[in-house]
Amino acid sequence: MDISKRRCGNCAERRLALKNVRGEFKSPWRDFPVAFVTVDLSLWTCANCGNSVMIGGDAEKIDAAYELSVRDQAAQFIDVIRSKTGIGSGQLAELIGVSPQHLSSVHSGKQRPSFSLWNFLKMIATDPVVMVKKANPNLDIIRENILLRA
Amino acid sequence: MALITFWRLADNSDRKVKGHRVPAKFDLKEVKKLIQEFAAGARGKVFFSLPQASVQYVIKVFDANNMSDREAERLIIQGLLQLTDSDFHRTIWHPHWRTLMDEYGLEAYKKHNWYIKFFIDDEGDGRFLSEVSFHPLETGMSLSNGRTLDVTYRPKG
Numbered sequence: 067m068d069i070s071k072r073r074c075g076n077c078a079e080r081r082l083a084l085k086n087v088r089g090e091f092k093s094p095w096r097d098f099p100v101a102f103v104t105v106d107l108s109l110w111t112c113a114n115c116g117n118s119v120m121i122g123g124d125a126e127k128i129d130a131a132y133e134l135s136v137r138d139q140a141a142q143f144i145d146v147i148r149s150k151t152g153i154g155s156g157q158l159a160e161l162i163g164v165s166p167q168h169l170s171s172v173h174s175g176k177q178r179p180s181f182s183l184w185n186f187l188k189m190i191a192t193d194p195v196v197m198v199k200k201a202n203p204n205l206d207i208i209r210e211n212i213l214l215r216a
Numbered sequence: 217m218a219l220i221t222f223w224r225l226a227d228n229s230d231r232k233v234k235g236h237r238v239p240a241k242f243d244l245k246e247v248k249k250l251i252q253e254f255a256a257g258a259r260g261k262v263f264f265s266l267p268q269a270s271v272q273y274v275i276k277v278f279d280a281n282n283m284s285d286r287e288a289e290r291l292i293i294q295g296l297l298q299l300t301d302s303d304f305h306r307t308i309w310h311p312h313w314r315t316l317m318d319e320y321g322l323e324a325y326k327k328h329n330w331y332i333k334f335f336i337d338d339e340g341d342g343r344f345l346s347e348v349s350f351h352p353l354e355t356g357m358s359l360s361n362g363r364t365l366d367v368t369y370r371p372k373g
Binding site: 069071072073074075076077078093094095097098117118119120121122123124125128133144149155 | 254257258260261262263265266267268269271272275276279280282283284285286289290301310312313314337339346348
């Protein structure tokens with residue numbers, strides 16, 4: 067069956083072609099309002115408007131790509147935070163409020179992180195030195211901004 | 217003249233001709249046959265041409281359920297299989313696709329009322345179901361049997 071001759075549901079053009087959408091494809095997935103694919107994923111995509119259509123079997127492919135991407139991204143966030151701040155995995159686990167075992171299984175890719183954990187790690191990884199300081203409940207910024215206002 | 221007649225038929229919002237509703241353009245039996253072939257492994261029989269309006273929309277609606285694309289696809293397929301002739305709303309002429317599409321309303325399925333739009337494409341090689349929209353109703357809808365469906369889902373934010 068020639069998929070390339072089918073119409074795109076967005077612009078109705080018949081310009082579908084298989085494309086590796088790594089780094090480009092994003093959509094809601096599980097508890098993620100928007101997840102990003104950062105592994106190889108081939109989808110039929112409109113050359114005119116960029117809409118990726120789905121045929122049978124694509125749902126499984128997309129799920130597998132997101133599963134890998136989200137786990138891989140979380141592991142990379144942990145690596146960035148640890149390498150830039152020098153904190154240990156136990157300290158990091160305490161900082162973000164999860165058990166060291168859970169953080170370890172997320173880091174090794176054994177467990178998929180929840181969106182909230184993934185998002186927290188992402189936020190810290192964007193500016194680890196400052197964020198680790200801000201997120202640390204023992205530091206002054208919390209005392210000054212929350213405790214002293216009460 | 218023929219073109220004007222066709223346009224009137226296609227653009228008629230409630231598809232009534234001389235007091236009678238016009239039946240759906242596509243036979244539900246054939247629609248369900250294509251879906252069953254899809255479910256049985258003939259994966260080319262159903263085509264999601266705009267996932268943002270179907271699979272991805274369903275995931276967004278059920279975000280608390282941690283839903284995957286495969287689970288959303290399954291929910292859509294099960295919903296389509298539940299359609300009956302009495303769920304038919306109207307047939308519309310889609311200007312971009314230059315084809316007729318059937319619109320249905322599915323009541324109280326997975327806690328919501330749904331808007332469904334599809335057509336059977338037989339251009340090119342083989343017939344397949346092109347699923348264009350499957351999402352909660354965004355406005356009220358009257359069905360061919362006189363029932364009216366209300367909006368049950370309000371997007372967050």
